Amino acid sequence: MTDLCRRVVLTGAGGRIGSAIMPLLPACWDVQRTDLEADQGIGALDVTDRDACPAAFTGADAVVHLAAVPDPAASWERLLPANVVGTTTSPGPQGTAVSAVWCWPVVCTPSLLDPITPRSGPVTRRAPANLYGATKAWAEALGWWVAATTSTSVVALRIGYFAAQRPSAETVPAREMSAWLSPRDAAELVRAAVVAEGLHFEVANGISANRHRFADL
Numbered sequence: 001m002t003d004l005c006r007r008v009v010l011t012g013a014g015g016r017i018g019s020a021i022m023p024l025l026p027a028c029w030d031v032q033r034t035d036l037e038a039d040q041g042i043g044a045l046d047v048t049d050r051d052a053c054p055a056a057f058t059g060a061d062a063v064v065h066l067a068a069v070p071d072p073a074a075s076w077e078r079l080l081p082a083n084v085v086g087t088t089t090s091p092g093p094q095g096t097a098v099s100a101v102w103c104w105p106v107v108c109t110p111s112l113l114d115p116i117t118p119r120s121g122p123v124t125r126r127a128p129a130n131l132y133g134a135t136k137a138w139a140e141a142l143g144w145w146v147a148a149t150t151s152t153s154v155v156a157l158r159i160g161y162f163a164a165q166r167p168s169a170e171t172v173p174a175r176e177m178s179a180w181l182s183p184r185d186a187a188e189l190v191r192a193a194v195v196a197e198g199l200h201f202e203v204a205n206g207i208s209a210n211r212h213r214f215a216d217l
């Protein structure tokens with residue numbers, strides 16, 4: 001195994017991003033693809049299963065956690081299992097969402113120069129856009145805590161608008177166009193997050209170098 005080869009478990013591998021990045025990941029990676037239901041080359045793993053997940057992740061260098069309900073209009077009942085419970089079982093690079101952007105971490109780093117105020121907290125500067133975004137904000141909070149209290153490092157990837165092809169103004173609003181993340185850049189983002197050395201907790205925006213950018217690079 002060279003220093004770039006990794007054993008990786010991919011959750012939500014049957015979804016849009018998982019299936020698109022799979023052929024673009026380094027050829028030497030040993031990727032175990034998992035999703036709710038088994039399919040060709042994909043093993044069944046429900047990320048809410050607190051017994052199956054530790055067993056599935058044992059021996060992996062990284063878990064690329066893409067399993068989620070990515071619907072901005074989803075109800076709490078739909079979001080709770082995969083986005084909240086499932087994230088507690090899946091440490092590793094996380095697919096979060098730009099709708100979760102907010103200041104970080106205020107409450108965990110009090111100091112005399114920057115004392116905690118009633119406005120301190122995860123939604124002070126950029127509030128989650130919806131309940132889905134709130135579950136992603138929570139996932140980042142969890143990731144920070146996991147990275148601070150265990151030997152697992154966490155990279156939260158704030159994915160913008162993933163699409164196989166560059167979107168056009170005829171099909172999507174300008175906001176989505178400026179947040180486009182291409183399959184190639186999504187795979188590169190995951191690769192970089194997995195092989196990065198010396199990280200504890202990091203947040204990275206997941207958008208391509210679009211002419212007008214919704215988030216910085």
Ligand SMILES: NC(=O)c1ccc[n+]([C@@H]2O[C@H](COP(=O)([O-])OP(=O)(O)OC[C@H]3O[C@@H](n4cnc5c(N)ncnc54)[C@H](O)[C@@H]3O)[C@@H](O)[C@H]2O)c1
Pocket residue numbers: 011012013014015016017018034035036037045046047048065066067068069070081082086095096097098158159160161162163
């Ligand atoms: N597609 C985008 O534009 C976009 C934007 C921002 C963030 N994201 C995030 O990126 C990640 C992947 O998104 P996607 O577009 O591939 O979503 P997707 O819906 O296409 O795929 C998600 C996969 O997760 C699986 N899944 C759901 N619940 C599960 C469970 N309990 N156990 C195991 N698997 C489960 C689904 O079966 C599905 O295959 C998600 O975290 C999503 O919130 C995506």
